[in-house]
Amino acid sequence: MNDINDVYARTSETSGEGEGGHRKRWLIAGLAVGALCLAGGVALAGCSLGNQSDTSATARVADARWAKGITPEWMSAHMGLKLPKAAHSAQAAYETTSRFDTGILTFTLTRAEAEEYLTKYPPEGKWLTPPSSQPTKAPHDFAHLGIAEPETLSAGMRYGDVCPGAPDTTDDPYATSDPQCVTLYAHDYAPSRTRIYVRARYEPGVSPLPEN
Numbered sequence: 001m002n003d004i005n006d007v008y009a010r011t012s013e014t015s016g017e018g019e020g021g022h023r024k025r026w027l028i029a030g031l032a033v034g035a036l037c038l039a040g041g042v043a044l045a046g047c048s049l050g051n052q053s054d055t056s057a058t059a060r061v062a063d064a065r066w067a068k069g070i071t072p073e074w075m076s077a078h079m080g081l082k083l084p085k086a087a088h089s090a091q092a093a094y095e096t097t098s099r100f101d102t103g104i105l106t107f108t109l110t111r112a113e114a115e116e117y118l119t120k121y122p123p124e125g126k127w128l129t130p131p132s133s134q135p136t137k138a139p140h141d142f143a144h145l146g147i148a149e150p151e152t153l154s155a156g157m158r159y160g161d162v163c164p165g166a167p168d169t170t171d172d173p174y175a176t177s178d179p180q181c182v183t184l185y186a187h188d189y190a191p192s193r194t195r196i197y198v199r200a201r202y203e204p205g206v207s208p209l210p211e212n
Helices: 003-015 018-063 072-079 111-120
Strands: 088-096 101-110 157-162 182-190 193-202
Touching (some): 101 111
Antiparallel strands (some): 088 101, 182 193
16 A cells, blocks of 8 residues: 555545545535635626616616706796795706606795795695604706705704695585695795795606607
8 A cells, every 4th residue: 555545444434434535525615615616606696786776776877867947937837836936046947757747846934924825835735844863865957056955954954745736626525636746945044035945856858848
């Protein structure tokens, strides 16, 4: 018996495994390698899915386009709201995507003018106030107009869903309607001034935009 076989024989005898133990060691090693391969495959698949998700998000961003020729007068009429003659710093914009369109409108009023305006457009339910600590929101909609997003503000803020085209159904409890609703924010940003924010979502491509 050569030296290598002699060592192997002594090792087998000492461990009491023999050929069965040798096969067992190979089987355990094989299972371990298989587990590592499976884990690696799952991780690779996860990375692949993550990359696909990132790609989809990038595609959505790339798909967005701000329409030209949008005026506060056009946007307020499209939302079913009247733009007050006393409105200052009025701005509007309209973004189109393949998923949905977004219309935004903002202007400022005196506190008294704002209260009168909000009385004409009451919310569904009641006005809501945000918590004192607002979550971080990535600038997007109103940042396009150079102002803060209303969701990032808390002090002096109230908001609600307003449906300007909703008919009065007080006398007819069975009446149904499907008005276009908007989200309206009123921010008392100064002792005598209030900024109005309005945002609306639309089905993509259904809004007739102004000609450029």
